[in-house]
Amino acid sequence: MNEIYERCSIDSDRYVHDSDKKALKALTAIPGFTPLLRGFMKIWSERQLRIANMASNIKITEKQLPEYYDMLPPICHRLGIRVPELYLELDPSANAYTSGDNEPFIVLTSGLLETVPHEYIPTVLAHECGHIACHHVLYHTMGEMIINGAAQLLGFGSLISLPIQVAFYYWMRCSELSADRAAMVYDGCADKMIDICMRLAGADKDIGLNIDRNLFMAQAVEYKDMIKESAWNKTLEFLTISHSSHPFLAVRAYECNQWAKTKQFLRINSI
Template sequence: MKISPNEYIHPEDKAALDNLMTIPLLPACVKAFIKLYPEHFLYGMNMAQKIRLGPEQLTEIYGFLPPICESLGIGEPEFYLEMSPVPNAYTYGDTRIFLTVTSGLIEYLEKEEIRAVLAHECGHIACHHVLYHTMANILINYGAQVFGPLALAYKPVILALLYWQRRSELSADRAAVVVMEDHQPVVDTMIRLAGGPKSITGKVNIELYIKQAEAYDKLIDESIWDRILQGVAIMNADHPFLAVRTREIMKWSQSDHMQRILKCIREDETAPKCPVCGKALKENWKFCRSCGTKIQ
């Protein structure tokens, strides 16, 4: 059952994107990016430097992807494995979307945690985050070379993109919970990335860890100076702090909204299916309302 991204987009993601759209320089920046952005260049570099995963290439890794894409109602991105000891995954592109995982991520995480990471990345695709993520990355890394002296003029745009990108990660975390139908693998992944091997982090008290996020919020709420310092600390980051992400996942997972989504998914999984299109049927239907097939 495909769940609309509107059901799990974080309100701060939507608000930050709405604000982003009001920046006077953004339309010019987008036009320049689309004109200059060499998507085929990235494709060539991926094909030459990484291993493309597929039905006949490292299927034990590739096999995670198709069910996730089906759950989110998206087409499969090109899927690559990259040599790096750092556990990481990222998604770039626009008309051609590339999802890359590092060897460090595959070696370090358990299977369910790898699925959670891939569901998070595919959540970005479902929420249409990828173009702006790619813009932010290229402007940060190559803006000076591409735009020369004009690069300084784009700094406010970059900071606004990063501010939004941090909020967009919260939506992708929610997408991962929807795909996994459980918050625990997503939370476990956050704990692993924050603290290390499962032999250690398996004993972490989640409630106490979440209280760290509450202490962080209290710090920036009670002192203007601390708010400024923490703002400077995160202004160039593209992800929120892990304790904050974990707290947001737990809060949303316990909400009535998330419980309704899970109920719909589970009802769909147990419902009889149309023999032609495979969509769920209800008992009193004489015809499939998706494809029109007569039900015997």
């Protein structure tokens, strides 16, 4: 039996990043947000997403690729959620995402399995399960539609103002930091999340490079210091990332490393 089952489930309230909470509050307080949500809920169908998955992706189950499916139950136990459906999608880019609402599901791309070593996949899955545990998934699905232009095609694009768009992107980036923490709650350390950031930054597993985690962390600290140096650097950072759904990898690694040193993390890790 996996020893994680002997440990308690951890409620997401214990690890959600402060910037995630604040950004969500700011996003939902924008006057146009409620009409946008109403417009989205009118046309959106969770069932349609499931149909698309069942039609085009490989459903991972106890019998189909069990080496991946079996990773999920202990993660879901630790994060206190039901086991979601899991799919494999043919896509050369290294990615994983979670969509849906009442029946959320996780998709791993073939590119992810090529880029990230097998022993890190539970960390990726714990990050995705973290989005479910933190109740990110419905707004993430909505945000993705805004990003990929589907909102325009589906007829509620006119409800998307620039402030809403920027606030959505900002909240999505902040929500990634909470999901990274969920992965750390499962792993009991920051090392694997940091290594995944390195992998996604360029250390593909097949290249066989000998990348040093400490040097990558030093690079992350140097980056943070450089941004703090001037308001102009801060502005340039914002311009570079304002339309991105994920924080910079160096920032994610830095945040994980910092949180691993806090009493909050050590307390959670002892439960």
